[in-house]
Amino acid sequence: MLVLHHAWRSSASRRVRLCLAEKGLEFESHLVDMMRMEHHSPEYLKINPNGVIPTLILDDGRSLYESGTICEYLDEAYADPPLRPADPYGRAVMRNWIRYADERIGNLxxxxxxxxxxxxxxxWSDAELADKLKQIPSKERQEAWIRAARKPYTEEERATARGKLVAMLDKMEDTMRQTRWLAGDAYSIADIALVPFIKRIDEEIAPDEMTPARHPRVAAWWAAIQSRPAFATARIEGFQDELAKT
Ligand SMILES: N[C@@H](CCC(=O)N[C@@H](CS)C(=O)NCC(=O)O)C(=O)O
Incomplete structure (x- = not known):
């Protein structure tokens, strides 16, 4: 059976759970406690050298990381129902959305x-922080933990990040003037890639931008996705609600 190392609130984990749910695939759930930095333990780094979640363990024991790659793998390995356009151009557009999500937006x-x-x-004391940083494999994430521990993000940084997310909504709106979904006329892993971000925008970051008056096509897209049975199966629930459970 597939095993998923994940967390309920993690955006990248949500993306993979949504893909698994669309495929009707069951998995054994291994929750990773990020507050205890379980994802930086030597055992976890063996299955995901980047020290982030999620990680999928295949039936034969091999591990796979990077949520975008995991979704592409699942779509190829479990063909039905397909989550990619049938034509090469559509698939290229799909990959550009995935790339956009990973490179430009994948930072909540x-x-x-x-x-x-x-x-x-x-x-954490300075000594504790220094100790924890030693376990974190990438400079970028070390920096993120230093920011979390010592230098909270400023209002200006939050405004810039919010602006990027609103620009993403504009780009989605423009695309869906031409096609029903982001990569053509069928729901695909391009749409799935953006779901966790939209969830957070709608819930907290910029709900005013999700109204039919501001982005009508995105609002309709979001309503259609939330009404898919897989959305409930994947448990993409309120971030604040999930937080309250911890
Ligand atoms: N590009 C990675 C990003 C994964 C990622 O950033 N995961 C977050 C949770 S959503 C994480 O593990 N953060 C903890 C950390 O960086 O220490 C993917 O898509 O799988």
Whole structure:
């Protein structure tokens, strides 16, 4: 059976759970406690050298990381129902959306960590922080933890990050003037890639931008996705509600 190392609130984990749910695939759930930095333990780094979640363990024991790659793998390995356009151009457009999500947007740290990880990290002594940083494999994430522990993101940084997310909504709106979904006329892993971000925008970051008056096509897209049975199966629930359970 597939095994998923994940967390309920993690955006990248949500993306993979949504893909698994669309495919009707069951998995064994291994929750990773990021507050305790379980994702930086030597055992976890063996299955995901980047020290982030999620990680999928295949039936034969091999591991796979990077949520975008995991979704593409699942779509190829489990063909039905397809989550990619049938034509090569559509698939190329789909990959550009995935790339856009990963390279330009895949950073909700500014909005999410402040609720949870920053609260824990800010209580560490300098010695504890130095110790924890040694376990974190990438410079970029070390920097993110230093920010969480010592230098909270400023209002200006939050405004810039919010602006990027609103620009993403504009880009989605423009695209859906031509096609029903982001990569053509069928729902695909391009749409799935953006779901966790839209969830956070709608819930907290910029709900005013999600109205039919501001982005009508995005609002309709979001309503259609939330009414898919897989959305409930994947448990993409309120970030604040999930937070309250911890
Ligand atoms: N590009 C990675 C990003 C994964 C990622 O950033 N995961 C977050 C949770 S959504 C994480 O593990 N953060 C903890 C950390 O960086 O220490 C993917 O898409 O899988």
């Amino acid at each position: 740290i500014i909005f999410n960590w402040v609720h949870s990880l920053a609260k824990v990290a800010s209580t």
